[in-house]
Amino acid sequence: MIRLVDVWRSYSLGGQELHALAGVTEDVLDGEHVAVMGPSGSGKSTLLNVIGLLDRPTRGRYELDGREVSDLDDAELSRVRRDRVGHVFQAYHLVARLDAQRNVELPMLFAGVPRAERHERARAALAEVGLAKRSGHRPSELSGGERQRVAIARATVLRPTVILADEPTGNLDRAAGQQVLELLERLNHGGTTLMVVTHDLDVARRARRVLILEDGRVVNRLAGHELKSLAEALAAKRVEP
Amino acid sequence: MTDAFGFAAAALSTQRRRTLLSLLGVTIGVAAVVLLTALGEGARGFVAAQFEGIGANVLAVAPGRVKTGGVPAFGHTTTDLSIADAVALRRALPHARAAAPLVVGVDEVAHGARARSAMLLGTTADMRTIRGLELASGAFLPEGDWDRGANVAVLGARTAAELFPGTSPLGAQVRVGDWRLRVVGVLRPRGLHMGADLDEAVFVPVATAMRMLDRRSLFRVLLMLRSPDELEAARATADRLLVERHGREDFTLITPDAIVAALQGILTVLTLALAGIAAISLCVAGVGIMNVMLVSVSERRAEIGLLKAVGAGRGQVVRLFLVEAALIAGAGGVLGAALGWALAGAVRGLFPQFPAEPPAWAVGAALSVSLLVGLAAGAWPARAAARLDPVAALARR
Ligand SMILES: Nc1ncnc2c1ncn2[C@@H]1O[C@H](COP(=O)(O)OP(=O)(O)OP(=O)(O)O)[C@@H](O)[C@H]1O
Ligand SMILES: [Mg+2]
Numbered sequence: 001m002i003r004l005v006d007v008w009r010s011y012s013l014g015g016q017e018l019h020a021l022a023g024v025t026e027d028v029l030d031g032e033h034v035a036v037m038g039p040s041g042s043g044k045s046t047l048l049n050v051i052g053l054l055d056r057p058t059r060g061r062y063e064l065d066g067r068e069v070s071d072l073d074d075a076e077l078s079r080v081r082r083d084r085v086g087h088v089f090q091a092y093h094l095v096a097r098l099d100a101q102r103n104v105e106l107p108m109l110f111a112g113v114p115r116a117e118r119h120e121r122a123r124a125a126l127a128e129v130g131l132a133k134r135s136g137h138r139p140s141e142l143s144g145g146e147r148q149r150v151a152i153a154r155a156t157v158l159r160p161t162v163i164l165a166d167e168p169t170g171n172l173d174r175a176a177g178q179q180v181l182e183l184l185e186r187l188n189h190g191g192t193t194l195m196v197v198t199h200d201l202d203v204a205r206r207a208r209r210v211l212i213l214e215d216g217r218v219v220n221r222l223a224g225h226e227l228k229s230l231a232e233a234l235a236a237k238r239v240e241p
Numbered sequence: 242m243t244d245a246f247g248f249a250a251a252a253l254s255t256q257r258r259r260t261l262l263s264l265l266g267v268t269i270g271v272a273a274v275v276l277l278t279a280l281g282e283g284a285r286g287f288v289a290a291q292f293e294g295i296g297a298n299v300l301a302v303a304p305g306r307v308k309t310g311g312v313p314a315f316g317h318t319t320t321d322l323s324i325a326d327a328v329a330l331r332r333a334l335p336h337a338r339a340a341a342p343l344v345v346g347v348d349e350v351a352h353g354a355r356a357r358s359a360m361l362l363g364t365t366a367d368m369r370t371i372r373g374l375e376l377a378s379g380a381f382l383p384e385g386d387w388d389r390g391a392n393v394a395v396l397g398a399r400t401a402a403e404l405f406p407g408t409s410p411l412g413a414q415v416r417v418g419d420w421r422l423r424v425v426g427v428l429r430p431r432g433l434h435m436g437a438d439l440d441e442a443v444f445v446p447v448a449t450a451m452r453m454l455d456r457r458s459l460f461r462v463l464l465m466l467r468s469p470d471e472l473e474a475a476r477a478t479a480d481r482l483l484v485e486r487h488g489r490e491d492f493t494l495i496t497p498d499a500i501v502a503a504l505q506g507i508l509t510v511l512t513l514a515l516a517g518i519a520a521i522s523l524c525v526a527g528v529g530i531m532n533v534m535l536v537s538v539s540e541r542r543a544e545i546g547l548l549k550a551v552g553a554g555r556g557q558v559v560r561l562f563l564v565e566a567a568l569i570a571g572a573g574g575v576l577g578a579a580l581g582w583a584l585a586g587a588v589r590g591l592f593p594q595f596p597a598e599p600p601a602w603a604v605g606a607a608l609s610v611s612l613l614v615g616l617a618a619g620a621w622p623a624r625a626a627a628r629l630d631p632v633a634a635l636a637r638r
Contacts, residue, residue: 045636049632052550054549054550054631054632054635055631055632074554074555075554075555075556078549078552078553078554078555078557079552079554081549081550081552082551082552082553083552087550087551089635091543091635093543093544093546093547093550093635095544095547096255097251097252097254097255098251106547106548106551107551107552109244109248110548110551110552110553110554110557111552115244154551158552
């Protein structure tokens with residue numbers, strides 16, 4: 001479970017304080033599917049980065065699976081990140097010189113998984129996202145949707161408890177986006193917690209819960225099917241649940 | 242760790258030209274160390290060869306007492322070192338490889354209208370062994386001619402060429418003062434040897450030379466032993482014999498190996514200095530590697546961010562980049578060692594007397610220093626990579 005208590009993430013820019021997150025308190029239960037929406041600059045990516053242990057809160061508490069993680073040292077942090085969290089980015093972030101197979105193997109490389117097992121698990125993960133036949137292809141030889149599926153295979157190969165996707169369909173057309181979402185939802189049905197940042201109402205509506213962010217704060221929470229438009233969700237601010 | 246190598250090698254292969262250029266720096270540095278130390282060793286070997294025979298295993302006897310350092314005792318005139326002494330020394334040392342008396346002077350040597358000043362060396366047949374002389378034509382001084390003194394001469398290469406341009410001097414007569422000598426041999430060009438230009442020399446039988454130069458004493462008796470180990474015993478024997486013959490110690494026994502050792506020492510220092518200078522180029526190569534690695538880190542920010550996002554710890558990122566730097570340095574080092582080796586081989590091919598063999602210590606040191614330089618050069622970029630903030634790196638901010 002993810003538990004954020006009064007989490008702040010502040011930047012000081014030329015003497016001025018800028019709060020990308022300004023006191024977020026939120027629980028995300030195991031196996032939940034949560035969408036995060038909000039205007040540009042409202043702190044969605046920052047929230048995901050903090051949850052995904054790529055960023056540290058300036059202040060506040062963060063518990064992941066019952067463990068306080070905001071003051072772990074670098075080595076412990078990377079271990080938790082590796083074992084518990086899978087990241088999916090809008091820009092895929094595949095390593096261009098490595099083929100799909102090797103990109104998927106990357107997390108296992110740092111986890112010290114033996115070569116043969118690494119190979120086997122990467123193949124299985126690629127098969128799960130329907131790319132068994134493309135394992136020898138480099139990112140430049142794959143379509144956007146295929147690249148994102150490779151990235152999902154990479155994010156899931158170590159069986160994390162949480163998958164964090166920051167606009168995973170942002171660069172994809174409808175059909176490819178649909179395929180990617182279905183993959184993510186399948187993982188979610190298997191018990192993995194899924195958080196998706198999106199600007200796409202259709203994407204957000206598929207979530208069980210939607211968090212609306214504004215100026216670094218969660219200003220509204222609603223069920224996916226209740227979501228009509230971002231403007232309306234912002235207007236109907238319900239700060240406390 | 243092998244995985245880190247695979248990853249690093251793949252990373253380097255995407256920036257082939259840049260990698261090769263920085264690798265070239267190491268190659269040149271290591272090749273320079275290997276080649277220059279080989280040249281230093283060659284110089285050492287060359288000098289050692291020059292001293293061979295006259296070096297570690299030759300005992301020289303000189304007339305007079307010069308070694309005690311004090312003022313020669315009054316009333317004691319120096320007893321001559323005679324040919325008879327030389328003969329006695331040779332008899333007393335039957336195991337010596339060669340024994341030759343030597344008397345030295347300078348006089349004008351002429352043939353027809355041509356004349357030139359030459360170094361007159363009076364000696365015997367064994368001098369050929371002792372100085373490693375090679376004949377271009379004819380024969381060297383006759384064996385066994387110690388007391389008689391035939392009127393024959395063996396000419397150094399240049400003396401022969403100048404007195405007999407275009408013709409063979411063999412059998413011809415040369416004049417030295419009032420003396421007429423028949424040329425029986427001509428030496429191969431030899432160059433400087435122990436400070437004397439043997440190409441300008443004229444060798445004559447020792448008894449002849451003593452008469453021509455009007456000398457009563459030899460300049461030296463050279464006793465060449467089979468190995469330096471026999472020096473001490475030979476020295477004692479010679480000492481006893483001459484004291485017995487002269488009634489006192491009015492001679493000096495010289496072993497030139499002290500000089501050889503000093504010269505070898507100087508050349509060793511020279512070799513080390515050359516290696517040191519070449520090692521500086523390795524440091525320059527290190528700067529090149531550092532530069533390439535820094536560029537690489539800044540170009541691969543997103544990749545580094547991703548590696549961190551999938552769980553690479555700082556130590557693991559550091560290791561990846563260190564391995565890259567070490568690969569550049571290691572490959573450059575191996576290529577450089579091979580290149581230096583080949584160049585040294587070429588030098589040996591061109592100058593066979595110059596044994597430019599790269600010493601193993603220099604090759605080993607060059608390789609390990611290049612690896613160290615690579616690691617040192619990679620340390621800063623690797624640290625920079627490890628400290629990248631993954632959020633900023635992934636966002637390309
Ligand atoms: N490194 C930084 N330095 C200064 N300000 C930053 C930094 N990173 C983010 N911010 C600011 O924090 C705020 C939140 O940024 P964030 O990227 O979380 O927004 P977002 O909701 O993901 O926006 P978008 O929908 O455009 O991706 C923005 O105002 C942004 O300018
Ligand atoms: Mg964002």
